Structure formats: structure tokens, C-alpha cells
Amino acid sequence: MQFSAKFADPVAAPTDCIVVGVFQGKKPQLTPAGARLDRATNKTLGAALGRGGLDGRIGGAQFLYRPPGIKAGCVLLVGLGPKPDAKRDDNPSAATARRRRGAAIAAKLLDERGIASALLCLLDGDGDGGGDGGDDSAIRRRARHIAESMEDILYRFEQTKSGAPKPRQLKRVQLLCERAQLAAVKRGLREGAAVAAGIKRARDYANLPGNLCTPAFLAGEAKRLGKQHGIAVTVLGEAEMKRHKMGSLLSVSRGSREPAKLIVFEYRGLSGNRGRGKTRGKTRDKKTGPVVLVGKGLTFDAGGISLKPSAAMDEMKFDMCGGASVFGALQAAAELQLKLDLVGLVPCSENLPDGAANKPGDIVTSMSGRTIEILNTDAEGRLILCDALTYAERFQPAAVVDIATLTGACAVALGAHASGLFSDSDALAEELLAAGYASGDRAWRMPVWDDYAKQLESNFADLANIGGRYAGAVTAACFLKHFTAKFDWAHLDIAGTAWKSGAAKGATGRPVPLLVEFLLGRAEKRG
Numbered sequence: 001m002q003f004s005a006k007f008a009d010p011v012a013a014p015t016d017c018i019v020v021g022v023f024q025g026k027k028p029q030l031t032p033a034g035a036r037l038d039r040a041t042n043k044t045l046g047a048a049l050g051r052g053g054l055d056g057r058i059g060g061a062q063f064l065y066r067p068p069g070i071k072a073g074c075v076l077l078v079g080l081g082p083k084p085d086a087k088r089d090d091n092p093s094a095a096t097a098r099r100r101r102g103a104a105i106a107a108k109l110l111d112e113r114g115i116a117s118a119l120l121c122l123l124d125g126d127g128d129g130g131g132d133g134g135d136d137s138a139i140r141r142r143a144r145h146i147a148e149s150m151e152d153i154l155y156r157f158e159q160t161k162s163g164a165p166k167p168r169q170l171k172r173v174q175l176l177c178e179r180a181q182l183a184a185v186k187r188g189l190r191e192g193a194a195v196a197a198g199i200k201r202a203r204d205y206a207n208l209p210g211n212l213c214t215p216a217f218l219a220g221e222a223k224r225l226g227k228q229h230g231i232a233v234t235v236l237g238e239a240e241m242k243r244h245k246m247g248s249l250l251s252v253s254r255g256s257r258e259p260a261k262l263i264v265f266e267y268r269g270l271s272g273n274r275g276r277g278k279t280r281g282k283t284r285d286k287k288t289g290p291v292v293l294v295g296k297g298l299t300f301d302a303g304g305i306s307l308k309p310s311a312a313m314d315e316m317k318f319d320m321c322g323g324a325s326v327f328g329a330l331q332a333a334a335e336l337q338l339k340l341d342l343v344g345l346v347p348c349s350e351n352l353p354d355g356a357a358n359k360p361g362d363i364v365t366s367m368s369g370r371t372i373e374i375l376n377t378d379a380e381g382r383l384i385l386c387d388a389l390t391y392a393e394r395f396q397p398a399a400v401v402d403i404a405t406l407t408g409a410c411a412v413a414l415g416a417h418a419s420g421l422f423s424d425s426d427a428l429a430e431e432l433l434a435a436g437y438a439s440g441d442r443a444w445r446m447p448v449w450d451d452y453a454k455q456l457e458s459n460f461a462d463l464a465n466i467g468g469r470y471a472g473a474v475t476a477a478c479f480l481k482h483f484t485a486k487f488d489w490a491h492l493d494i495a496g497t498a499w500k501s502g503a504a505k506g507a508t509g510r511p512v513p514l515l516v517e518f519l520l521g522r523a524e525k526r527g
């Protein structure tokens with residue numbers, strides 16, 4: 001979809017459809033542009049308000065065809081919920097969520113009706129509420145959300161169905177704004193399109209089944225992405241992993257016929273292309289080092305010898321969603337030419353039962369030298385991540401964020417609404433929580449206190465890979481924490497947020513929006 005910012009009189013706008021926001025209140029209220037259109041059309045818009053559920057509530061919408069007195073062929077009234085209000089919206093993402101929802105519903109209806117171009121009057125008149133201040137950066141972010149959510153709702157996955165994919169109808173979208181807002185809206189739309197493209201990439205990989213989306217496939221895709229976007233990509237095979245003594249990662253892939261891959265992305269928006277390899281230099285410190293994203297790339301998780309029950313096991317093709325989000329965030333960062341250095345690490349493997357697979361009680365030696373007793377072969381995510389985390393040390397990172405569909409326990413704790421955030425750095429945790437709120441892709445902080453460390457003690461090795469029945473998401477994070485002493489670290493458990501089950505089964509692309517928001521903030525601090 002092609003997005004642009006528009007300062008114009010909507011009455012004279014030559015577009016297929018004008019989308020007008022309606023706020024919910026004692027009386028439904030049109031945006032200022034809507035009020036102007038209402039006068040020009042002899043109150044056609046106003047007459048439709050309050051009827052047919054169109055009282056401004058989210059979900060309400062109404063097409064008005066051939067309204068008199070204006071150039072556009074039709075008007076779509078769409079409910080935006082209550083007007084953002086800094087006082088009432090104590091949860092800053094509530095207003096964000098409503099704006100996104102309204103834009104998404106509009107996109108869906110426009111596309112369904114075969115409408116190719118539209119002018120959106122959704123930004124005007126929503127004031128400075130919703131906790132985002134209403135300044136230039138807030139306007140920019142609102143525009144970003146509108147573009148992102150319109151693309152997201154029109155996403156379809158048709159790669160694995162025969163027959164021609166249904167073509168997208170809605171092709172051009174203009175977002176109405178004030179003259180003074182043009183630059184901010186333009187920038188926001190560009191960012192929204194980049195985030196949406198990152199989300200789409202993450203969803204596409206995740207929706208592919210395990211027989212197609214293998215570690216080797218992802219490695220090939222990484223190289224392709226690198227070429228397209230000027231990101232250096234190297235892929236470590238099992239021989240190199242052996243050289244690096246990644247005994248933990250290798251132990252998981254031993255039970256599968258698909259060889260493991262460790263994908264390494266290096267995007268240098270700060271040190272430039274000549275800096276290749278320099279991200280490893282000794283001169284790097286906490287201030288100048290790259291941000292490192294580490295994503296779990298388990299392309300299918302059957303559990304191994306600790307085999308999972310068969311119900312819904314197909315959904316374990318989504319166990320590479322963390323890795324897919326690293327692809328998506330890197331693509332967006334490169335597309336936006338963010339002024340920061342960014343490394344992406346995606347350890348990829350399958351977890352299957354096999355004669356060579358890990359057995360309960362097996363002890364492996366990780367790259368860090370620590371020995372691990374594998375009491376449950378289904379706790380494999382932490383086994384591949386711990387070696388990738390140790391590998392991250394060589395980049396002397398400013399911060400490391402790992403992203404993983406790590407525990408069913410996290411999905412039980414937080415459901416589908418928030419990703420679990422774990423960090424022993426308050427500053428980094430606050431930064432990521434804020435990015436979650438601002439992007440509408442929220443996380444919620446959980447503890448990684450040493451009090452839980454006892455649960456990972458083993459009689460035979462330095463660490464056990466499971467921590468018993470209680471606080472499963474926390475003990476998994478505590479396991480990872482053992483491998484992060486050399487840098488600032490945070491862990492996102494996306495087991496509940498990365499995909500949907502049931503009729504709408506499919507990947508969500510989360511937490512790409514959170515990650516890009518976090519990276520935009522880091523790049524701004526630098527620039």
C-alpha cells in the first residue's frame with residue numbers, strides 16, 4: 001500500500017472514498033474535517049450518526065454513497081471510540097489501541113468494497129490526549145500506527161494454498177493533516193510501512209510449516225534479506241558450532257536430521273559498512289557497542305524424548321517466532337536507516353525424538369563451559385539460547401535482548417495480551433516497557449530474582465534445565481540469566497503473544513512493533 005500525508009480541503013479531494021472518524025460521547029462527534037464535509041453535503045454525514053449503531057463506538061461503520069456537494073465518490077464513517085483524553089486514559093495504550101482498531105476496520109471495509117484509493121480523516125481533532133502529548137513526535141507515532149494497522153489487517157497468508165492469491169484492492173491511502181504536521185505525518189507513515197513490512201516478514205516465516213521453514217531455509221532467507229537491505233550476514237554451521245564448543249545448542253539439533261544454523265546479522269547504521277567486523281573490536285564499550293537481538297529459531301518443537309502431547313502440536317511450528325521477529329526488526333531498522341549498530345543472532349534447530357536425541361539426565365557442556373543436566377528435553381529453547389547468548393559476548397554489546405516462545409507458563413500467566421519481560425537492569429526494563437506501551441505491543445515485567453536460582457540446582461551438573469512446577473517462566477529466564485553476566489540483558493517471553501490459536505490461527509508478528517520502537521528510541525538518543 002502507498003501512504004502519503006495530505007494537507008487539503010476534503011470537500012474538493014478527488015479520491016474514491018473519504019474516511020471520517022466519529023468519536024463516541026454523549027453525542028457522536030465528527031472530526032473537524034468531518035464537520036466540514038457535513039456542511040458541504042447538506043448534513044448528510046450528521047444525519048447518519050446515531051443510527052445503525054453508528055454512535056462512535058469501535059466496530060461501528062457506515063458507507064454513504066454519492067453524497068452531494070463533494071468530489072469524492074463515497075464517505076465511510078468509522079467509530080473511533082471516546083476521544084483521547086489524557087485524564088481518563090490512564091493507560092496510555094488504550095487510546096493508541098482505539099486509533100489502530102478504527103484504522104484497521106476502515107482498511108478492511110475499503111478493501112472488501114474494492115475501493116482503490118482513500119483519504120483518511122482520522123488524525124484531525126483527536127487532540128493531545130491519550131498520554132502521548134499531541135506534539136510532533138506523538139503525531140508521527142499516530143501516523144505510524146495507522147499505516148501499520150491498515151497493512152496488518154489486510155495481511156493474508158496464501159503461499160501454501162494452490163490457486164492465485166486474491167489481489168489487494170486498496171492501494172493508495174492519504175492521511176489528512178495540518179500543514180504544520182506534514183513532515184511528522186510523512187515520517188510516521190514511512191515508519192509505519194517499515195514496521196508493517198517487518199511484521200509481514202515475521203508472520204510469513206512463522207506461518208510456514210516445519211517441513212518448509214527449516215533451519216537451512218531460514219539461513220538462506222537471512223542471506224537474501226541481507227543482500228536486499230545491506231545487512232552483513234554470516235551463517236555458522238554445525239562444524240563451526242563445534243569449534244566454538246556450543247555443546248548445548250548442538251545437543252538439541254543432534255536429535256534431528258536438519259542441521260542447526262546460527263544466523264548472524266550485522267547492521268551498521270552508525271559505524272558504517274567499513275566497520276564490518278569492528279563490532280567485535282576491543283575498543284567497543286557499553287556506550288558504543290551494538291544492540292544485539294537474539295531470537296529463538298526452533299523450527300519445530302516436538303519436545304524431543306520428553307515428547308509433547310499431540311493435541312495442537314502443529315502450533316509448535318511457531319516456535320521460531322522469536323527468530324522471525326529478529327528478521328523483521330532488522331529489516332525495519334535497515335529500511336529506516338536507523339543510526340545505530342545492530343546485531344541479530346538466530347540459533348535455528350528442530351527438537352525431535354530420535355536415537356541420537358538428548359535423553360533426560362544427559363549432561364552437556366555449554367559454550368560458557370557450564371555443564372547442564374537436561375531433565376526435560378522439551379526445555380530446549382534455553383539450551384539453544386544459552387550458547388547464542390555466550391556468542392553475543394564477542395560483540396561487546398550495549399544491550400542484549402532475547403526473544404523466545406520459551407514457556408507455556410508465560411502464556412498461562414499473561415495470556416495473549418502482554419509478552420513477559422525479564423531483566424535485572426531496571427533501566428533497560430523501563431525502556432522496553434515504555435516501547436511496549438508506545439507501540440501498542442505491550443510487555444509486562446516479571447522477576448528474575450536470585451531467590452529462584454535454587455530451583456535450577458542439579459546434583460550432577462552446574463545447572464538443571466528445568467526448575468520444577470512453580471514459576472516456570474521465571475525459572476526459564478533465570479536459566480538464561482546465568483549466561484548474561486557480561487552485558488545488559490533483557491528477555492521477552494512471547495509464548496502467549498506470538499501467534500493465535502483457534503479459527504484465527506496464525507502468527508501475529510509480535511513483538512516486531514515493540515522492538516522497532518525500542519530501536520527508534522536508541523537511534524534517536526545517539527543521533
Ligand code: BES
Nearest residue numbers: 376378379381405406407408409466495
Ligand atoms: N516452545 C515451548 C514453549 C511453549 C509451549 C510455547 C506451548 C507456547 C505454547 C518450549 O520449548 C517448551 O516446551 N517449554 C516447556 C518447558 C518445561 C518443560 C519446563 C513448557 O513450557 O512446557
Ligand code: MN
Nearest residue numbers: 301378379380
Ligand atoms: Mn520445548
Ligand code: ZN
Nearest residue numbers: 298301319381
Ligand atoms: Zn520450544
